[in-house]
Amino acid sequence: MSQRNRSGLPGFHLTLGYTLLYLGIIVIIPVGGLFVRAAQSPFQELWRLAMNDKAIAAYQLTFGCSLIAASINAVVGTWIAWVLSRYEFPGRRIADALIDFPFALPTAVAGLTLAKLFDPHGWLGSALAALGIQVVLTAKGIILALTFVGLPFVVRALQPVIEQLELEAEEAAASLGAHRGYTFRRVIAPALFPAILTGFAMAFARAVGEYGSVIFVAGNKPYVSQIAPALIVSYLENFEYDGAIAVALVLLILSMLLLLSVNLLERWSSRFLR
Amino acid sequence: MKIGYVGAFRSPWFGLLLGTVLSLSVQAKRIELLNVSYDPTREFYLEFNKAFATYWKDKTGDDVVVNQSHGGSGKQARAILDGLSADVATLGLAYDVNILAEKGKLLSADWQKRLPDNSAPYTSAIVLLVRKGNPKGIKDFDDLARPNVSVITPNPKTSGGARWNFLAAWGFALKKWGGDAHKAQEFVTAIYKNTPVLDTGARGATITFVERGVGDVLISWENEALEVLHGKEKDQFQLVVPSTTILAEPPVAWLDKNTKSHGTEVVAKAYLEFLYTVKGQEIIAGNFYRPRNPEVATKFSGQFAPTQFFTVDELFGGWNKAHKTFFAEGGVFDDVLRNGR
Known part of the structure; x- marks a missing residue:
């Protein structure tokens, strides 16, 4: 390919080289290292450790709760992004800044705060206990923590898209006789869908890997309330390095497949929905 | 300048400084x-x-x-x-x-x-801590297997105290049912079915029970339980010493x-x-561990309730064997959790 780089800035080869080096050191080598380490253990042993019923229960819990949390965030996050981008109201900028809070807060602090709040002695926990609802130490607690840490992803993915939506398109639809619901379905939603999907995927990926906040609110009981990252730690603490590697590998592969399918879905949606 | 530089080494201050440094290090x-x-x-x-x-x-x-x-x-x-x-x-x-x-x-x-x-040099017992007034009427290990009781104990995979707890309950069952291991497993499975959370350490479990207010009973080191009962929350809890328990060493x-x-x-x-030493043993007893020294033990006998003890060596053939049977990957504890989910 002898196509010339048309960029106004010089140094294409140099910057590309650094980009690849950086990606190599930060991403590819550590991830590759996991595969190399796994290759040193007998496959059957890895399979047994990664696919026993305890591990499968952990995957179900992790992916189930992450899916629910990311879905909640997709709906609520779209709503919040819409309100923050379309309407002017007092305190808008503060509300906007608050969205980033789960990003900035150390996850352990988030977990501790949620636990304090929802414990049987806690503020909300005691009220909920009176209604017979227990949040901490159940799947509800895990979903709560994952929803908290995933909130910014959908909002931040959507905001620029909503801001760039042309009001004229909505006006044109209205002047051609489309009522509001129809305009939303056929004009607004298709434009937002890829961004919602991106936000959903990022919130989901974050939730699958989340550890710090969940261990405070989950019961961490194998088969019942132990998430997959906690299972990795538990394997490590028992000197079962193969087990930790095996579960880590499963998480990695599942996350990659997920990101891949979301990418495909995004591409498909931006081609056919417009 | 040059003179001043050399002069600095000759000054009495330098000698003093050097002397101080040397004498300190000696x-x-x-x-x-x-x-x-x-x-x-x-x-x-x-x-x-x-x-x-x-x-x-x-x-x-x-x-x-x-x-x-x-x-x-x-x-x-x-x-x-x-x-x-x-x-x-x-x-x-x-x-x-x-x-x-x-x-x-x-x-x-x-x-x-x-x-x-x-x-x-110090030992402890595995005991039960319940909320004030003992609302669930817990008197011994038997009561932990009842379906409406919520039990707090840490995860034996990470916590030493949790392993003692597990073996205490198992040994209790062996003594009760004449050494029937099958019965013991059923009994312990029922107890772990009652645990809403498995913390990584004994202190974490105590915090879950005492501070977070989760559960009806905490299986605990005796020293940890007595610590709580002498702390600021002492009026909210009471101690239940099982009839038979393990001697934690x-x-x-x-x-x-x-x-x-x-x-x-x-x-x-x-x-x-x-x-x-006597001094060491007294600090041990003062912190609610059971001392080995007989005289110190007599002096502090008032704070430890009498109970029947068994040891790991007697009932389980030592720790290496107990670990392999119960707590290793794929061991009995994994079955207990699987069947008690």
Whole structure:
């Protein structure tokens, strides 16, 4: 390919080289290292450790709760992004800044705060206990923590898209006789869908890997309330390095497949929905 | 300038400074020890370390600072294996020190014979802590298997105390049903079915029960339970001592490989031997551990309720065997959780 780089800035080869080096050191080598380490253990042993019923229960819990949390965030996050981008109201900028809070807060602090709040002695926990609802130490607690840490992803993915939506398109639809619901379905939603999907995927990926906040609110009981990252730690603490590697590998592969399918879905949606 | 520069070395101030530095380095050697311990020994070693520092200062003139690290016993053993350079390990159970000998080659395999009483200068019982008034009417281990009781105990995979708890319940069942292991497993499965949470260490479980308000009963080290009952929340809880329970023997050991490289062999050994002195035993008893020394034990007998004890060696053939049967990957504990979900 002898196509010339048309960029106004010089140094294409140099910057590309650094980009690849950086990606190599930060991403590819550590991830590759996991595969190399796994290759040193007998496959059957890895399979047994990664696919026993305890591990499968952990995957179900992790992916189930992450899916629910990311879905909640997709709906609520779209709503919040819409309100923050379309309407002017007092305190808008503060509300906007608050969205980033789960990003900035150390996850352990988030977990501790949620636990304090929802414990049987806690503020909300005691009220909920009176209604017979227990949040901490159940799947509800895990979903709560994952929803908290995933909130910014959908909002931040959507905001620029909503801001760039042309009001004229909505006006044109209205002047051609489309009522509001129809305009939303056929004009607004298709434009937002890829961004919602991106936000959903990022919130989901974050939730699958989340550890710090969940261990405070989950019961961490194998088969019942132990998430997959906690299972990795538990394997490590028992000197079962193969087990930790095996579960880590499963998480990695599942996350990659997920990101891949979301990418495909995004591409498909931006081609056919417009 | 040049004269002034040389002159500085001749000034009396310099001599004074040099003298101070030299005499300091000769007089008070400052020695640091790292004691890596398990979860509920924080307060005990805090007090003991001060007493030892005084004793060592009187004896040798050296200042010794003992740094402490605490966490679930198994977790701590792994931290040492991963490079935490402990001079002494004071862990929750002998198995975790065995690991340091086997996998880390940090001390010789016969370490338990180096100090009296199997290298366990203090013991404890596994007891039950319930909420005030004992609303669920818990009197013994039997009651933990009832369906409406919520039990708090840490995860035996990470916590030494949790392993003692598990074996205490199992041994209780063996004694009750004439050594029927099948019955014992059913009984213990019913107990673990009642656990809403498995914390990584004994202190974490105590916090879950005491501070977070989760559960009806905490299976606990006796010293940890007595600590709670002498603390600021003492009016909210009461102690239930089971009819039969396990004698928990937390061992202590210096780690030859590390003490050699730190040059702390003598002081590390003296530190652990000080645990066996009357002074050491009194601090032990004052922190609610059961002392080995008979006179100290008599003096403090009022604070420990009488009960029937069995040991790991008697019922389970020692820690290595118990670990393999119950707590290793794919062991009985995994079945207990699987069947009790």
